[in-house]
Amino acid sequence: MITGDQLQLRVAAIRDISPTLRLVRFENAGDGPLPPSATGAHLQVVLQGAQKEIRNAYSLISKPGSRDAYEIIVRRVPESRGGSAYIHEQLKTGDLLTTSWPGNLFAPQRSARKHIMVAGGIGITPFLSYVADFAGKGIDYELHLCCREEEKDSFAPWLPEPDKVFVHWDADGHRLDIPALLLRQPANSHLYVCGPDFLTNDVLEAAETGGWPDNHVHCERFGNALSGGEAFRAVLQRSGKEIEVGEHESLLEAIEREGVEVPCLCRGGACGVCLTSVLDGEPEHRDHYLGKAERAGGKHIMPCVSRAKSGLLVLDL
Amino acid sequence: MTILFKPDETYRGDYTYRNSDAAILRFPFPFPEDSYMYSVNIEPHVRGGFTPVYNNPIDVDEHYIAECRDRAITLERDPGRYAALPHMMTAQWDSIELLMECLSSDYPELFSLHKDGDRWTWINRPLGIEQSFTFGKEDTLPCEPFEYITRQIQGDFAILDQRNGSLYLDAGMVTAQADWSLQFDVGMDFMEWHGPVPLAHQAGVFERALKYLLMLRQGQPMRRLNWTMTVNPRLDTSPETYPEWGPDRTTLTLDNIGRKLHLRVELQTLWRLPRSNAILFPLRGYLASLDELVRVPKWGRRLHRVLSTLPRELAEYKGLVRFLPTALEYLSTYDDGAPTTSGCAAEISSL
Amino acid sequence: MSLRKSIPDFRLLENSMNTTTCDAGHRSELNDRTAPPSMRSRPTYSSLSPDTAGAEHLLVIEADALQPGQASALSKSFTSVAEALRTVVSGSELPLPGANVQPDLAATLLAVKARLSGATMQQRVYAIGSEPFIWSIHTAAIDAGLDEKQIRLCHSGSLKRRVWCTHCHETTENVTTNIVACTGCGRRLLVRDHFSRRLGAFMGVQIDAEVPGDVPAIEEVFP
Known part of the structure; x- marks a missing residue:
């Protein structure tokens, strides 16, 4: 496995290591070994919830270079928007999941003393x-x-x-x-x-x-806890769609629900990949990516975590 | 597919390097239009494209054995063409894993990789190598892992370490056609090592390219083509040996330019490495003489038109000024003014 | 943290690829005899002032490079960190009480290394002098584990350069002319603006490699 962007994984084991911490072990449902896991890397996991598709990023805890299996640990969060609750209540051994390849936004500095x-x-x-x-x-x-x-x-x-x-x-x-x-x-x-x-x-x-x-x-x-808030509306100008962004979902999730593709990576406001142009309306910036001037300019938004101050956003999507 | 190697050809001295008809037809000709234009040529490095060179992520061709030998000669004369800073060892092992897996899965008749946990055995049949080693243990290989594997693959290689919001040229195997000095540039950051590129008026270009590369993802390599021209089929055109090859630029005549002047195309690919989060940067060169290229009628016409419209600044930058008029005179014979189709493909299946 | 400073505009990037090349492996350095004025590897400098976020400060001065009165001006600008300041002076005495005076660059580097062994994240280093001098101090600080951001350099005095020969890899010191004979291999080198921080040196490439003897007029350009 040398190139690709998505993996099909099977839940090989589930183990509770404390009342609120659950370890999940994944193995490759496809052929051959997995791509090597990395130090500080995460996996974006797609979960099929009852109401909607949930995408969450989880750190890989496996020894770097692991190719036989990936492991994650998920805490049960009371205010969970679904991902944590799904993994603790519904996920079972043998389930098949789609994930990203490992991505890394938090690698150690190899030259450090x-x-x-x-x-x-x-x-x-x-x-x-x-x-x-x-x-x-x-x-x-x-x-x-x-x-x-x-x-x-x-x-x-x-x-x-x-x-x-x-x-x-x-x-x-x-x-x-x-x-x-x-x-x-x-x-x-x-x-x-x-x-x-x-x-x-x-x-x-x-x-x-x-x-x-x-x-x-x-x-x-932690990006996920940040993304909820008051509901608002967004117009996707190029797609000709108007969407409702609920209190418990992110703008990015609402866009994806409508079938509009936005490139994304960390889903936590850090990497900058989902950067989207704002044509009208005032964003409420919650990311860690845009600089002060870019925030004040209001021309861009990171839809994975940021929301609207104005009740309506018009996006170049 | 069987590759007929040409183990005895040379890239120095008597310069017996030649391309077979098949090698000419698969040449990654880099000009999609008649007039010179910079093309939007960064794209995902996926299998397939206008040239069979793209059929495998790491390409092996008929020059493989001779090119590896030429690298060994250059390293023997100047071991400083390989360098790796100490913190790059994780990236070295990442590289060995990626490159050995690419070669053994795409060329099983040439290369094999057997794994028993961390005990690996590597077999390279064209070069007659069989090596058992422990993955992650440097002392089980005859030299550093990155040197070990790049001695067995065509093209130059760099590894870029990612830190401080930039990329640092912290390891390299640079013996082929690299008009830059690894010993001078090693350890430099992206902006520093691009310092000499004379495009100051386009400030911001490298900043944007850098941001793009910082987000490169594991499993999604990118590629682009670059080109220049070289007198004689010489791989070692480094600043170190400039006194040896610089005078060749004054030797071209209308009679010998077709044989001596080569288009050198560089396939650059960029790969995110897993454990180290560094970027592996292979720079694979392909050489074809004007005589060889004009055997593809479309390429003869096009090369004449492209070089005719090349901006002066770029001709200076690529070191072509001294012989460009002679090259154009030679190529004009092969340009009948007929229209050409867009795209780089040769559009013929035999010569 | 390093990834969140600014916006990658992928459309712009495509345009950029449309109008130039990222020639990491492909720079015809040998042919561009006139370097662009704003070469990115060429360092720029500003006057020295203490970084008050630091807790330990080391000031290294090349005595001969200072103008009259500059030493006391330096001393004044470092008053705010005086209690945590060590000063090393290279060459000759300066009116700086408590300074550690060393006879030459080699002795100065030994003193700097000794002072920086065991340096912490709160250490700061400042150097003022000619470019070969300040970049030698820079290298010593980097070797001691300091980050670029913990080091401040100020160029003062002669414009003389250290030149690194691309052919024999020797360095030639105190170069003031556009073309210089390499002390290692004797080749006449064009002194280019391409600068290596690691070597503290500018690149030198044989000027007459293509046509032996074709050497332009030699001028003093780095007095």
């Missing part, structure tokens, strides 16, 4: 592949996991070097002191953060204040 990872809860998943890559190779790293105390051991099976893993939770003596962590790190360290926005923002701010060059700081944000 030291890797420092900060994870918030399920945000640890991309780092499980980092650790699988680094362990045993003499690569210097530290993983800091911030989570609820009762979950502090949930990921232990994927962490072969426990002396490099530090778990923090919300109790005196156990909280992560981010500025202190960033203070004495050797030159050519790289810092990675994945977790809820408040943690990511704290880390980014501490890094800036602490004199870290911004190109040594990398984050992957």
